[in-house]
Structure formats: C-alpha cells, structure tokens
Amino acid sequence: MKFSWRVVLLWTLPLLVVGFFLWQGAFSGAPADMGRNAASTRMTYGRFLDYLDAGRVTAVDLYDGGRTAIIEAVDPELDNRLQRWRVDLPGNSPDLVSRLRESNISLDSHPPRNDGALVGALGNLLFPLLLIGGLFFLFRRSGGGAGGPGQAMSFGKSKARFMMEAKTGVMFDDVAGIDEAKEELQEVVTFLKKPERFTAIGARIPKGVLLVGPPGTGKTLLAKAIAGEAGVPFFSISGSEFVEMFVGVGASRVRDLFKKAKDNAPCIIFIDEIDAVGRQRGAGIGGGNDEREQTLNQLLTEMDGFEGNTGIIIIAATNRVDVLDSALLRPGRFDRQVTVDPPDIKGRIEVLEVHARNKKLAEDISLEAIARRTPGFTGADLANLLNEAAILTARRRKDAITMAEIDAAVDRVIAGMEGTPLVDSKSKRLIAYHEIGHAIVGTLVKDHDPVQKVTLIPRGQAQGLTWFTPSEEQMLISRAQILARITGALGGRAAEDVIFGDAEVTTGAGNDLQQVSNMARQMVTRFGMSDLGPLSLESSQGEVFLGRDWLSRSEYSEEVSSRIDAQVRVIVDQCYEEAKRLMRDNRALIDRLVDLLVERETIDGDELRQIVSEYTVVPDKQQFVPQL
Numbered sequence: 001m002k003f004s005w006r007v008v009l010l011w012t013l014p015l016l017v018v019g020f021f022l023w024q025g026a027f028s029g030a031p032a033d034m035g036r037n038a039a040s041t042r043m044t045y046g047r048f049l050d051y052l053d054a055g056r057v058t059a060v061d062l063y064d065g066g067r068t069a070i071i072e073a074v075d076p077e078l079d080n081r082l083q084r085w086r087v088d089l090p091g092n093s094p095d096l097v098s099r100l101r102e103s104n105i106s107l108d109s110h111p112p113r114n115d116g117a118l119v120g121a122l123g124n125l126l127f128p129l130l131l132i133g134g135l136f137f138l139f140r141r142s143g144g145g146a147g148g149p150g151q152a153m154s155f156g157k158s159k160a161r162f163m164m165e166a167k168t169g170v171m172f173d174d175v176a177g178i179d180e181a182k183e184e185l186q187e188v189v190t191f192l193k194k195p196e197r198f199t200a201i202g203a204r205i206p207k208g209v210l211l212v213g214p215p216g217t218g219k220t221l222l223a224k225a226i227a228g229e230a231g232v233p234f235f236s237i238s239g240s241e242f243v244e245m246f247v248g249v250g251a252s253r254v255r256d257l258f259k260k261a262k263d264n265a266p267c268i269i270f271i272d273e274i275d276a277v278g279r280q281r282g283a284g285i286g287g288g289n290d291e292r293e294q295t296l297n298q299l300l301t302e303m304d305g306f307e308g309n310t311g312i313i314i315i316a317a318t319n320r321v322d323v324l325d326s327a328l329l330r331p332g333r334f335d336r337q338v339t340v341d342p343p344d345i346k347g348r349i350e351v352l353e354v355h356a357r358n359k360k361l362a363e364d365i366s367l368e369a370i371a372r373r374t375p376g377f378t379g380a381d382l383a384n385l386l387n388e389a390a391i392l393t394a395r396r397r398k399d400a401i402t403m404a405e406i407d408a409a410v411d412r413v414i415a416g417m418e419g420t421p422l423v424d425s426k427s428k429r430l431i432a433y434h435e436i437g438h439a440i441v442g443t444l445v446k447d448h449d450p451v452q453k454v455t456l457i458p459r460g461q462a463q464g465l466t467w468f469t470p471s472e473e474q475m476l477i478s479r480a481q482i483l484a485r486i487t488g489a490l491g492g493r494a495a496e497d498v499i500f501g502d503a504e505v506t507t508g509a510g511n512d513l514q515q516v517s518n519m520a521r522q523m524v525t526r527f528g529m530s531d532l533g534p535l536s537l538e539s540s541q542g543e544v545f546l547g548r549d550w551l552s553r554s555e556y557s558e559e560v561s562s563r564i565d566a567q568v569r570v571i572v573d574q575c576y577e578e579a580k581r582l583m584r585d586n587r588a589l590i591d592r593l594v595d596l597l598v599e600r601e602t603i604d605g606d607e608l609r610q611i612v613s614e615y616t617v618v619p620d621k622q623q624f625v626p627q628l
C-alpha cells in the first residue's frame, strides 16, 4: 500500500486549523449565544428588580425555561454604559414577564439548551468529535472547489457587530455643560442637512470628527444628538469590537459597516474607543499586531474611498489622541478634533437640570449644592448620581428625592457600596486612629482642603473614610497645597505608627502610600518643585500598555534617576515627620475623637473642628469657591 506523507500533511494541517477554530467556538461561541460577557457578571434578583424599577433595563433574554436571564441594562458603575448581566430567576415567573411587557422592554425566550447535558455526558469525547465534525465539514467544502487551509478562514466571515438606530431621539437640548463642543458640532448638523450650501461653493465637507475626552463626558450622546438633530440614522460600533482573534475579521466588519452606511446615507458612523484599533502601527511590544493593522488599514481605505459629499460623517471618540496613528489624523480623515471635558460647576448644574427633568425632586433640593459637592464628576457620573438617588428614594418609599438620598448617592458613586461597620474591636479602633490621623492633618494643616466628615462605615474597598470638601478643580495647585495633601495622606499611617508603634502598622495605608509616591514623584519630575530645579523629566501621560510612549520612556540617565528617587524620598520623609509630629502633639485630642468615632461611626466636619478648637488653634482655610 502506498502511503503518502504529502496527503497526511495536507490533511492534518487544515484539520488542526479547523479543530482550533471550533474549539474556540466551543468556549467563546456558546456563551456568545447567551450574551457576551455573560458568564463573568452576575446580578442578584433583588438588584435586577431595583434596576427594573429604575427603568435601567433595556432587554431581557430568558434561558433554561425562564430560570436564567441575560439582561441588558445601563450600569451606573461603568459610566452608564450598556452592560450585560446574568440573573438567576426564582423559577418561572409569569408576573415578571407581564411586567416586562408593560414596560416595553425587549423580551426574548430561548429554548432550553440541552448541550449542557451533552457536554457533561460526552466529556473528553468532545475534542475528537469536534475534529471529526471539522473533517466532514472540510470534505464537503473541498469537494466544491479549492480546499486547503485558506478555506478555514472564510468561517470567520464577519457577523455584523455594529448597531443602527434609525432615529436616536437625542437632541442638543439633552446634552448639557459642554457648550463649546456643542457649538463646534452644530455645523456638522448643517453638513448633513444642507450639504448643497457647502458643495455649491466648492467647500469640502469634512468626513471625520474626533471627540477627545475622558469616558462619560457625553461623547456618544453628542454624536447621537448630531444624528438626532439632522434626522439621519446612527451607526455605532466600538473599536474593541473590531479587534478579534482572527486576522481579517475586523477588516471585513469595517467593510460591512461602511457598505451599510453608504446604503443609508446621509448618516452618522460613530466609532467609540477608536484607540483600540487606531494605535500607532508597529509600536506594540513584540512587533505589530496584524489584525489590528489590517483593520486600521481598511478603515483608512474606506475613509478615503468615499467623497466628502456622500453624506456620511464619521465621528470617533477617544481619550488618547496621542497614541493614535498619525495617518488617522491626516486631512480628509479625522481632521477635526473637538475636546469634551468634564463640566465645570456651571456645566454640572446644567447636566443636573437635564437629568432632573424626569425625576421628582423635593422642594429642599438645590442642584447648585449638588454641583458644588461634585467637582470632577462627568455627565455620566451626574446622571448616575440622580438615578442612584431615585432608586434609593423608591426603596425608602418616599415620593420625592430629598437631599438625604442625594448625599447617600454621592458617597456611593464616589466610594462604592456601603458595607456593614465592624463591631467594636481592636481593628475597629485601629481604623479609627488611622482615619482620625487623616482628619487631624486635614484640619490642622493650613493648605489642606477642610474635612467634610470622617466615617467608619465601610464603602467599596475601604474600611473607613475621611472625606474632604473638594475645592473646585483649580487650574493651578501650589507647592504648599501638594505638600499638604501628601502630609494628609500620610496622616493615617502616622497615627498608626505613633499610637501603636511601628511593629503594629497595617496594610491599611497601602492606597494612601501609592498616592503619596505619585504626588511626590510628580513634584520632582513634572512640576520642578524640588532641588533638581525647574525641569520637566517626564511627559504628562501615564504609561500606556503597548502604546507608543512605552518606547520613549526614561529619557534621563541612571544618575538623574537616582537623584529623582532621592528627592522623592526627602519630600515624603519631611511630610511624614510633620504628620507624626501632629499626632504626638495632639494625643489627648486624638484619643477623644477616636472614642467618639468608634461610638458614633461618623463625625461631621463642623463638629470635628469644634472639638479640635477646644484643644488647639484651627487655622482658617481659604478655599477657592467658584462664583456662578
């Protein structure tokens, strides 16, 4: 019998490819059927009901005869993005179904999948079975013409992952607090509605607009508002959707997207997180990433391929223009950039007004007071804040949101979920000393933001928290202010150290110390606030994984680097000594505050200052308060 190795090779190669492909399918394909990310995030039934009450849920897919659901809802913890969760339902619940239908939530039911049992029964047989399945498949295909490894690739033909909204229903009125960006984009609406006005005089209508700003500032909302105002369809996809395991899938998605868009012109194409595909080519560690490059090239080709007056305008969003491939920013591509910043206090009031429209607020609520408490909040944070407050109000069975719910919601949005306080114990006292340490420094150091409250009620990762009244983010922060913050951050550890001795200090200060190092390092390397003199030794952006600036780091010598370390050390040591001195000098005061805190769990700022003033002089704080 003649045995040909050539045949064996010819067959095993594609076999492996196919086998691998289906193996992939077995793990990532099946859960994909149950909603992406489904397996990883679970939501409790109670939380789901809360979300339902709050109108956050947009779609529910039932599985396992109604015992499991994959729900789609906006996630307040993730900038109000659409997220999927898995919810275990308490058996078959017809009430729920009718309720979902009433609220007009997209509802679907999927037949029970018996492959769970199948997988269990067949166990290890699965892999050979898949291989055999692949083999049959291959036979049939190769019978039809060209076979070979190339064939397997066409399995990857894109399933369109983009979304289309014929009418977004969002108007410029719904976007608040970012007036400059809005003004810039007003023109884009005119491009879409009355292109003749521009083309008649030979003006080239821009094809691409890049929205640059941190997550949650309303970039998606703005893009939708443009589509809404112009009355055109809105196509959207996220850059991360392009980037797939298999070379060519992303590129074919781009092709599909543009084809659909051309059929529906005039329209808006919105690409979120464009940096996921649009990074500088050939810059990643370990060479290029073929798939990403192909996708990016396809995107560039498509953008060049249509005339400016086709009526398609591409809006892309990113937080990192600096890592984008420069080809993307060339004329004729994303040549317009619009910055979208978190709103200032006036902007925050406007955003709150927009989101308060459909909520019942009690008389005592002042949107201005909320805006003052929330510097640095983005539009999404504020929307989320009001929503959290509304949920809390419903849970407390009140008819209108009061300041109490708002305050609880602010705390929650900033610091996470509230936990149960510890019972009185050694560790509770230790945490109390730690927090009072922060609070004492915050109160006694002149340039520190004033203490708003100290609490031992855990939130998120933290067992205790000291809150400071935030001053509106200033453009300029003085050296004295940074030193005050460093000293304040060291206050917790200083208290542990002075009161319990250095053998007893805890890991509780880990987070504080990280901030301390960051601030001290920046003083030296960025702001020229050390003996090294006014030199900038580092770029302002943090390092980016696989990004361009990874390559250009450490522009300075070993020697400079060790001088930086030495300066950082000097700053931190000085601040730590000062913090410890404050602890030693105020021992009686600290003991009294700790007793009070352990007993009451929360002390607010005014009371704290009152008690401190019985022992020592409380310096006057001049905080920057923006005028409206």
Ligand code: ADP
Pocket: 079, 080, 081, 174, 175, 176, 177, 178, 214, 215, 216, 217, 218, 219, 220, 221, 222, 317, 351, 354, 378, 379, 380, 381, 383
């Ligand atoms: P981004 O795309 O910048 O990450 P989004 O546009 O997705 O942010 O914002 C998420 C949600 O937050 C919006 O749907 C909206 O409810 C709210 N939001 C964000 N910015 C604003 C704003 N400027 N005005 C009103 N609402 C906003």
Ligand code: ZN
Pocket: 434, 438, 492, 493, 508, 509, 512
């Ligand atoms: Zn601390």
